[in-house]
Amino acid sequence: MLSVASECVPLIKTGGLADVVGALPAALAGQGWDMRVLLPAYRSLRAGAAGWARLWAAEDLFGGPGQVLAGQVAGLSVLLLDAPHLFDRDGGPYAGPGGDWPDNPQRFAALGWAAADIARLGLGDGWQPDVLHAHDWQGGLAPAYLRYRGAGQVRSVLTVHNIAFQGWAPAGLLGALRLPPEQFHSGALEYYGGLSALKAGLVTADAITTVSPTYAAELMRPEFGMGLQGVIAARAGQMTGILNGVDTDVWSPETDTGIIPYSARTLKRKALNRAALEAAFGLTVPGPLAIIVSRLTDQKGIDLIPGAMPAFVEAGGGLVVLGTGDPALEAAMRGLAARFPGRVGVRIGYDEAMSHRLFAGGDAVLVPSRFEPCGLTQMYGLRYGTLPVVAATGGLADTVIGASPATLAAGVATGIVFAPADALGLALALRRLTGLYADRKTWARLQRNAMRQPVGWAASAAAYARLYEGLAG
Ligand code: ADP
Ligand code: GLC
Numbered sequence: 001m002l003s004v005a006s007e008c009v010p011l012i013k014t015g016g017l018a019d020v021v022g023a024l025p026a027a028l029a030g031q032g033w034d035m036r037v038l039l040p041a042y043r044s045l046r047a048g049a050a051g052w053a054r055l056w057a058a059e060d061l062f063g064g065p066g067q068v069l070a071g072q073v074a075g076l077s078v079l080l081l082d083a084p085h086l087f088d089r090d091g092g093p094y095a096g097p098g099g100d101w102p103d104n105p106q107r108f109a110a111l112g113w114a115a116a117d118i119a120r121l122g123l124g125d126g127w128q129p130d131v132l133h134a135h136d137w138q139g140g141l142a143p144a145y146l147r148y149r150g151a152g153q154v155r156s157v158l159t160v161h162n163i164a165f166q167g168w169a170p171a172g173l174l175g176a177l178r179l180p181p182e183q184f185h186s187g188a189l190e191y192y193g194g195l196s197a198l199k200a201g202l203v204t205a206d207a208i209t210t211v212s213p214t215y216a217a218e219l220m221r222p223e224f225g226m227g228l229q230g231v232i233a234a235r236a237g238q239m240t241g242i243l244n245g246v247d248t249d250v251w252s253p254e255t256d257t258g259i260i261p262y263s264a265r266t267l268k269r270k271a272l273n274r275a276a277l278e279a280a281f282g283l284t285v286p287g288p289l290a291i292i293v294s295r296l297t298d299q300k301g302i303d304l305i306p307g308a309m310p311a312f313v314e315a316g317g318g319l320v321v322l323g324t325g326d327p328a329l330e331a332a333m334r335g336l337a338a339r340f341p342g343r344v345g346v347r348i349g350y351d352e353a354m355s356h357r358l359f360a361g362g363d364a365v366l367v368p369s370r371f372e373p374c375g376l377t378q379m380y381g382l383r384y385g386t387l388p389v390v391a392a393t394g395g396l397a398d399t400v401i402g403a404s405p406a407t408l409a410a411g412v413a414t415g416i417v418f419a420p421a422d423a424l425g426l427a428l429a430l431r432r433l434t435g436l437y438a439d440r441k442t443w444a445r446l447q448r449n450a451m452r453q454p455v456g457w458a459a460s461a462a463a464y465a466r467l468y469e470g471l472a473g
Helices: 016-029 043-049 104-121 141-149 197-204 213-218 229-234 268-281 302-314 327-339 352-361 377-383 394-399 405-410 423-438 440-452 458-472
Strands: 002-004 036-040 053-058 066-073 076-082 131-135 155-160 194-196 207-210 239-241 289-296 318-325 344-348 364-367 387-391 416-418
Touching (some): 002 016, 002 104, 016 458, 066 104, 076 104, 104 197, 131 141, 194 197, 207 213, 213 239, 268 318, 268 344, 268 352, 289 302, 302 318, 318 352, 352 377, 364 423, 377 387, 416 423, 423 440
Parallel strands (some): 289 318
Antiparallel strands (some): 066 076
């Protein structure tokens, strides 16, 4: 099994994609699948590959030589695509100081080309996968090259983690990207007059998955499909939604070394974490302490937060935000901290250790996303008894059982689910949060329900294994 992606924990991460790509090999190993992960050798990764075996090479990989180096990192079998003309540069995986890398189409075409080549012909050590699993638009051309160059017995899967990123390129690059001109029509590669690496994958992969059942259905509608709804609807028979899991070794309040450990039976100790978090941010909050750990972008509904804060703070609530992203939203978050000193604390930046302290110390985690393919932070919230307050979309809707008269009576609620994801929806959800928090017995029950939810990889790994087995025949 060959997995191809642009991010993978612990090597390179900008979002949940990396967590998932990094977790799948161990999860699937338990099901008997030997998975290697092919990634670009970004500058930050090259030094770590010194002495690795060279198992594949190309003299001209979209403008320069390329080779694949194989090694082990933290138990993962990693293949790095070393092509200095494409990946050895200062900056992020997708953008440099001047914005998106202008040669992104070639960079990720090279990744897809190498993946398809390895899948078709195997590596220098004789290893050959029977399934090629590509992730998001950066992996999107891998199934296309595999299909167009002759797949043999190898089958392909494309997983959509976020349809908002489609890997667009002008039609004039068709030849440079080594794509067959006869496939440039609306039923295959053509996309609004240009090319899209994601569409190329969607039309050529043997199977398509996305990261939650609800997002799988949403993607077929214009409100969520972002132009690709028709392409996906046409392949509904090959499409499934498989929820992400979280790493329950890393996200476990009983064993987390960065917090004061607690469990569902020792929830009083969670209060010590809250006190520590309030102290760290200089807060004194009489009611529920909400947290946000997120990319600060429109997708995540962060712009809805300022409008909802006055009433929440008035009702006794407080908020701690850890995030980075859109400068306007960063400024809006800083503005909240200035406006509500003692009630709102904000840390702009990316800080894994700090994120654990927020989940341990918060009472509720807010995820008011406009769309959310799966989402991981609501699941961390469940693990830590930090009740998720989420918009009813994508994986948020699939992982949180919203408190309602029926779910409370049945004793199964694990959080608050609201719709639509707008200012009023969030304001009402926060009002509900304040009310539920005041009912200490019900709140504790919700926390225990939340902490019991199975959010690890077991069920999803089994679902992927069934999919692979079905394909590999
Ligand atoms: P997305 O991939 O859309 O950003 P996910 O919820 O799937 O959303 O994954 C986000 C991941 O990044 C989670 O592991 C989350 O904890 C982490 N994360 C996001 N922002 C920060 C931050 N500022 N500091 C630490 N971790 C963060
Ligand atoms: C994307 C989505 C997020 C999902 C992650 C991993 O970044 O925005 O919802 O959890 O991919 O699949």
